[in-house]
Amino acid sequence: MRHTLAVLVENQPGVLTRVAGLFSRRGYNIESLAVGETHEPTISRMTIVVDGDDLVIEQVVKQLNKLIDVIDVQDVTQAEYVDRELVLIKVNAEPSIRGEIMQIVDIFRARIVDIGYNTLIIECTGDEGKIRAIEKSLKPFGILELVRTGKIAMVRGQKYEED
């Protein structure tokens, strides 16, 4: 099963290598990894999506925790969380079919960010399902290039008690 890990690390050179190295050395499968600074500039946050059974995930979390530069590891998979990914897709778009593409863009609340002679670049943000869906919808037109940021995730805030 796929798990989403939120990993706080020291914002230092070499940390990404240590984390990536751990995954390859121990034979774990990274599906995606996104990293950036947090509001506390000495700390970065990685969102790692990793596939494996419970035993593997338990080991991944423990082994990550052993890295000196890793401050905290949370497996948010079971928690209520918001996740987003950004994708840029360059599609074939001769003028005659642009209308059709723009409709799809509208449906997904995506945006067109570049118009070329025969191409469009579409920017779309969303959770995994949405990204997969827009990719599928655009495929028939011919996808020329596609780039994804990898998923980022955040556990939802505590909700007000209902009375």
Next chain:
Amino acid sequence: MKLTGAEIICKALEYEGVEVVFGYPGGAVLPLYDKLYDSPIRHILVRHEQGAAHAADGYARATGKPGVCIATSGPGATNLVTGIANAYMDSVPIIAFTGQVNLSAIGRDSFQEADITGITLPIVKHSYLVKDVNQLAATIRAAFHIATTGRPGPVLIDLPKDITIAQAEFEYPPQVTFRGYRVPGRCDSAQVYQAARAIGEARKPVIYAGGGVISSNAAEELREFAEKTRIPVTNTLLGKGSFPETHPLSLGMVGMHGTAYANYAVSYSDLIIAIGARFDDRVTGRLDTFAPNARVIHIDIDPAEIGKNVRVHIPLIGDVKPILKELIQRVEVPDTREWLKQIEQWKAEYPLRYTNEEGVLKPQYVIEQIWEITRDKNAVITTEVGQNQMWAAQYYKALRPRTFISSGGLGTMGFGLPAAVGAQIGRPDAVVFDIAGDGSIQMTVQELATAVQYNLPINIAILNNRFLGMVRQWQELFNNKRYSQTEFPDLPDFVKLAEAYGAVGMRVTRSEEVRPALERAIATPKPVIIDFVIAREENVFPMVPAGESLTKMVGC
């Protein structure tokens, strides 16, 4: 007052209580060596940097203090790699200082540049590339802290040359804080209580003691615990010395070349109490048939070891020593009378055995004699890797912690001699033996020169079968005796080799010469090589073929 980086390193080492470092100089560490020249810290000049890392390792295992090694940039640093990997696999605290090209030259394929922090990434507990001389003292403090606490391991500090020349105000931080490194504190008492009850309920319990008992300095507690509960104890290769192997409750070593009775006891037990041991595949054999009826209590300071290979029912995470102390207080004593009877039967039925034949020298006999002659002495045994190591593990009954030092996890041929150098430096009064093979000794034999230079009276007992015996044994058993590349048609004359180095050489071909040769070696205040010409195709038995169940032993 401002000090240079090199001076800061020397001072920091003094603050850390380091008395000796093992190293080899070169361009990138010239400034450091210039300051070491005036430092009270003793420097042991090895003959190859691998020797420095292994010597630091042997020193650490023999003394319980961290070992320190130094190498220059590039080839000096890469020569350390095997030694660092070895310390990592066996959880030994060493600190490796490597020279590096100037900060501004990094990344340009400069002369003797190697990305040693990158190369060693998967084999260190942690590493640093120092980029600011103001951080140097704190970095060294952090490195010693990390190497020696929790699960010990190697830490590398890469030192750009200009950092060792630059100056900074020296202040040695008494402690360092980490956001991402915590050593497990006290173990949860509820868990200990649960373990105490499970032990009381067991009828066929067995203690499986490993290297963690030794690094925790908990041999006393283990003994008290075993004696109080009347639970038999088996140990791993790295756990040798954690419990006296002559004790009536001892089963000796478990695993691939363990005793049959230890393997039976573990396999038929209803409770395994693993203490500072990591369920290595050399120990468990085939995992899905491993100890099918046993519940497992696992004491380990590294949470990642819990459930890594074997399902654990009651984990006790933390340092062995305090956990055992609490367990001794709380434990309910099980009724093990029937079980101990069964074990006595196994011991009688399947003892370790070999046959002495007229006119041939048996390696097991040599080890027994080394044991006899050193058992009452302050002695340290190191080993190389292969059959020599396994015979040593089987026939040298370790009685005290830090007396049996062997490369377990990495299985590094060439470890024994430099480890013996480190052990002898750390324990000048000890009688030190390296139990060696003719293949292994050739991997690091240059360290004999180190032993001669520093007058280290180490004794190297080569069990010479003119084979890479352990590999040959596998070829005999599994490849139809097709001895591909395992025979040495021409070996050096080890007696002359010893003499060429300024050491003493002896050759022993017959059983009756063994004892006198050993006595002479121990009495010789110089390094000695004894070339024991042994039965060439002797095998190590019992043996669990790789991937087989622990009960499927051959040769017992």
